[in-house]
Amino acid sequence: MFSEKQGNVLHGILLIVLFSFSAFYIAEIQFIKNLSLSPLIVGIILGMLYANSLRNRLPETWVPGIKFCSKQILRAGIVLYGFRLTLTDVAAVGLPAIVVDSIIVCGTIFLGIFLGKLLKIDQDTALITSTGSAICGAAAVLGAEPVIKCEGHKTAIAVSTVVIFGTIAMFLYPIMYRSGLLSSLSDTQVAIYTGSTLHEVAHVAGAGNAMDPTDTLGIAGTATITKMIRVMLLAPVLVIMSFALAGRKKVSADGTVAKSKITIPWFAFGFIGIICLNSLLQYLFGAPTVKDIPLNGAIEYIDTFMLTMAMTALGAETSIDKFKQAGAKPFILAFGLFIWLVGGGYLLVKWLV
Structure with a gap:
């Protein structure tokens, strides 16, 4: 028998589940699919409309x-x-993609912290925005939130910057490719450039498909794998971040000052463990790709739904007043990181790959 408190918690969860189902339905509308807006992004928009x-x-x-x-x-x-x-995906692309991804991730985070200080943005907003741009967009923002421990509206703002500039880049890269601006890069270099600099996995898939619809040139597939290597870097980044933030002083809402303790992101180790398990399953079942591993599709669907719930819940705690309070500075920061990813990423790939 549920207590009244448990019943109230359940009501809140069911509300988010309802919004998440709606997000999945809306994301299947052709116009939304053409924009490559995932259910996660639709979910946070619905949550913000509710808020x-x-x-x-x-x-x-x-x-x-x-x-x-x-x-x-x-x-x-x-x-x-x-x-x-899977670890096989990493081996398939090789060392050049790993090196470029590592430099992009580290460079974006440190540049974001530096620009945040120049713009006089609070440390939490600068760090979580930089993490989203550096690694895998909304999923990285969500992963960093428990470690940074920032307010929900700051997380939502970080997600918004990722969506805006990632979507711009998703349309920009195919235009650059078709207009000849990327002609000095080989197909492999274009793929690594795309996967190492676009924000979301969905953005990489959208841009890769626009440049190489049938993957005959290997751009779409290699870009996606390069992107997933960036995703793998989420775990070590969160661990390093938790140690780096330990001991800093934070002022709570009631004015009290407390030191942050080391927050071990155990879920990051779980993330790495699952990658290793998935690699073992791929070997045992002889699956040529991660998609061919039994039940992979069902698990990915469930996972996307859970992340959509998390995004929707964040949106539900974010009002327009909080955006006004944050001002334009987080978006200026994200624009600076966008310029670095597009320009700096191009030079890195040309020199290192």
Whole structure:
């Protein structure tokens, strides 16, 4: 028999589940698919619409259920994300992609911290925005949130910057490719450039497909694998970040000052463990690609739904007032990182690959 408290939590979870189902339905509309907007992005938009309309008309007791989705469901979703990767994928692309990805990730995070100080943006916003641009967009923002421990609206703002500039890049790269601006790069270099610099996995897939629809040149496939290597870097980045942030002082809402303790992101180790398990399954079943591993499709669908729930829950805690409070600076920061990814990434690939 459920207690009243458990029932209220369940109501909040069911609300997010309902929005998430809606996000999946909307994401299948052809116009939305053409924009390569994943259910995760649609989910946060729906959550924000709710936050700025019905939020004050529903019971406050439902909030714990919403927070459960943005915390516990999130961590589980990040762990299951590992089923999209295998160690074979990494070996297939080779050392050049790993080197470029590593430089892009480190360079983007450090540049973001530096630009954040120049713009006088708070450390949390600068770090979580940089992490999203550096690794894998919304999924990286969600993964970093439990480590950085920033407010929900800052997380939502970081996701928004990733969506805006990642979508611009998704349309920009095929235009650059077809207009000859990337003619000095080989097909392999174009693929690594695309996978190492675009924000979301969906953005890489969209741009790769636009440049090489049938993957006859190997651009689409290699770009996706390069992107997934970047995703793998999420785990070590979160571990390093948790140690780097340990001991810093944070002022709480009531004005008290407390030192941050080391937050070991155990879900990051789970993520790596799942990648290793998936690699073993690929070997045992003799699957040529990760998609051919039994039940992989079902697990990926469940994982996408869980991450959509987390994104929707974050959106549900984000009002327009909080965006106004943040101002334009986070978007200026994200624009600076966008310029670095497009320009710096091009030079890195040309020199190193």
